[in-house]
Amino acid sequence: MDYKLTYDQYQQGLEQGKLLGLKCNGCDAVTFPPKSLCRECNGSDLNITEIEGHGTLRTFTVVRVPPMGFTAPYVVAMAEIDEGAWVMGNLVDINPDDADMSLIGKKVRLGNQIVKGDNYSGGDSRVVTFSLAAD
Amino acid sequence: MRQVAILSVAMTKFGVSEKTNLEMFAEAGLEAIAQSNLEPKDMEALYFGNCLGDFEEGQMHMAPFAHAELGLPISAPATRFESACATATVAIRHAALLVGAGIYDVVLAGGTERACAMGTPLATKTFAMGHHAQYESRPGLTFPGVFAMAAHMYSDKYGIPLKELKLNMAEVAVKNHYHGSMNPKAHFQKEIDVNTVLDGMMVADPLQLFDCCPFSDGAAAVVVAEAGRAKDFSKKPVYIAGMGQASCGPLYLQKDITRVRSREESVAQAYREAGLGPDDIDVVELHDCFTIAEILALESFGFYEFGKAYDAATKRETYLGGKVAVNPSGGLKAKGHPIGATGAAQVTEIVEQLREESGPRQVEGARVGLVDTLGGDFGTICNIILRS
Numbered sequence: 001m002d003y004k005l006t007y008d009q010y011q012q013g014l015e016q017g018k019l020l021g022l023k024c025n026g027c028d029a030v031t032f033p034p035k036s037l038c039r040e041c042n043g044s045d046l047n048i049t050e051i052e053g054h055g056t057l058r059t060f061t062v063v064r065v066p067p068m069g070f071t072a073p074y075v076v077a078m079a080e081i082d083e084g085a086w087v088m089g090n091l092v093d094i095n096p097d098d099a100d101m102s103l104i105g106k107k108v109r110l111g112n113q114i115v116k117g118d119n120y121s122g123g124d125s126r127v128v129t130f131s132l133a134a135d
Numbered sequence: 136m137r138q139v140a141i142l143s144v145a146m147t148k149f150g151v152s153e154k155t156n157l158e159m160f161a162e163a164g165l166e167a168i169a170q171s172n173l174e175p176k177d178m179e180a181l182y183f184g185n186c187l188g189d190f191e192e193g194q195m196h197m198a199p200f201a202h203a204e205l206g207l208p209i210s211a212p213a214t215r216f217e218s219a220c221a222t223a224t225v226a227i228r229h230a231a232l233l234v235g236a237g238i239y240d241v242v243l244a245g246g247t248e249r250a251c252a253m254g255t256p257l258a259t260k261t262f263a264m265g266h267h268a269q270y271e272s273r274p275g276l277t278f279p280g281v282f283a284m285a286a287h288m289y290s291d292k293y294g295i296p297l298k299e300l301k302l303n304m305a306e307v308a309v310k311n312h313y314h315g316s317m318n319p320k321a322h323f324q325k326e327i328d329v330n331t332v333l334d335g336m337m338v339a340d341p342l343q344l345f346d347c348c349p350f351s352d353g354a355a356a357v358v359v360a361e362a363g364r365a366k367d368f369s370k371k372p373v374y375i376a377g378m379g380q381a382s383c384g385p386l387y388l389q390k391d392i393t394r395v396r397s398r399e400e401s402v403a404q405a406y407r408e409a410g411l412g413p414d415d416i417d418v419v420e421l422h423d424c425f426t427i428a429e430i431l432a433l434e435s436f437g438f439y440e441f442g443k444a445y446d447a448a449t450k451r452e453t454y455l456g457g458k459v460a461v462n463p464s465g466g467l468k469a470k471g472h473p474i475g476a477t478g479a480a481q482v483t484e485i486v487e488q489l490r491e492e493s494g495p496r497q498v499e500g501a502r503v504g505l506v507d508t509l510g511g512d513f514g515t516i517c518n519i520i521l522r523s
């Protein structure tokens with residue numbers, strides 16, 4: 001079976017400012033980030049879709065002891081996008097020392113940023129970012 | 136399925152070691168074999184746990200070398216298991232499954248890890264390789280980070296102010312260090328107080344240094360055998376009553392990480408096979424890699440309702456002599472966490488408890504014990520219920 005939306009295609013989407021996911025023709029669920037089957041029903045009848053990029057922050061942490069290759073502090077967070085899927089990313093445009101419990105439930109706008117590659121990642125890559133929505 | 140027993144258990148002291156992975160495993164493995172009154176030639180297979188030997192020592196495919204260290208026969212295959220921090224428990228479960236199925240009568244299972252050799256930045260990096268590489272490691276997620284996110288979510292979901300939750304989490308660390316102070320094999324054998332935790336450096340908000348287990352070196356091994364072998368054996372027999380194992384995907388698919396679905400399923404399998412429930416458990420060795428992790432586990436087991444276990448240590452219900460003794464060894468927090476060996480050390484503690492060999496930290500009258508090991512970011516859970 002063909003892999004509908006590969007990581008490489010997803011990365012190319014991010015480079016063009018597009019958040020590519022998969023819409024299930026069986027149950028309408030949106031799978032983001034992509035995987036082989038629908039995250040809800042395991043269906044394989046999927047179409048590539050562009051998600052809107054709005055979500056709600058569900059949890060976060062400020063990493064202060066980083067893995068080799070990262071410079072702390074920075075905020076890692078999970079958000080639920082309006083289409084229902086959850087995604088891991090970096091909360092940006094905020095001083096990490098200002099990150100507190102009031103962030104949970106806040107509306108965020110999704111974007112992406114480059115993470116430098118290391119010996120194990122096959123070059124640079126892009127990851128999802130969250131910015132607090134203005135409204 | 137045939138009934139399966141644990142004939143013998145052994146572990147090295149956990150901590151920082153100058154020994155190689157193989158040297159540590161030889162120490163634990165040979166002692167376990169000697170304790171079983173069998174000989175290396177009697178082992179029919181080796182189920183060997185190691186996670187990060189590639190990075191610790193530049194050693195892949197360590198299992199056959201461990202086999203050679205122990206002097207096992209060529210006919211006994213040596214196989215490496217890797218399930219992140221749940222590695223050794225998964226190895227022991229698979230040994231028990233094959234003994235139960237009648238394929239083997241006697242299997243040596245366990246693991247070894249030398250995490251300290253890497254130093255903190257590389258160790259943090261290699262542990263983080265247990266997250267989904269493309270979608271979750273790349274934003275710089277770490278293991279403390281995952282449990283930090285779970286703690287924030289727990290505080291929000293159950294309406295427990297973060298300050299109050301952190302104070303109760305600190306009590307988990309205080310308890311496990313107290314238990315560890317009675318364990319001569321523990322990485323840390325020193326009592327701490329709540330201020331030790333709350334004054335510690337921040338690792339990943341809201342987790343401070345003493346909310347986190349250490350990187351440790353160590354090995355542990357157990358002899359798994361068909362139950363008949365235990366009958367003509369001098370020590371009190373300890374039987375496997377039930378086992379479970381379950382899997383979850385990356386965090387973005389798990390969503391609400393205050394509920395460990397893999398553990399809820401795994402422990403249900405173990406209870407079902409054992410014909411037992413939460414009220415029957417006298418002693419638990421559970422996966423307290425972080426203080427919040429112990430709280431989540433107690434709820435998954437059905438010992439507490441969801442959102443209610445956060446103050447169990449504060450109320451001393453999980454201390455030795457409490458409602459149920461949780462982590463009498465000191466847990467991962469104080470005993471230490473050499474990830475490939477941890478599960479076998481948990482089984483070691485429960486077997487010794489059920490044999491009443493635990494000295495000052497003995498749980499009075501313990502007859503049924505639960506082992507709980509978590510691998511990765513809730514991706515693997517393995518449970519073993521033992522009874523005397």
Ligand SMILES: [Zn+2]
Pocket residue numbers: 024025026027028029038039040041042043
């Ligand atoms: Zn679907």
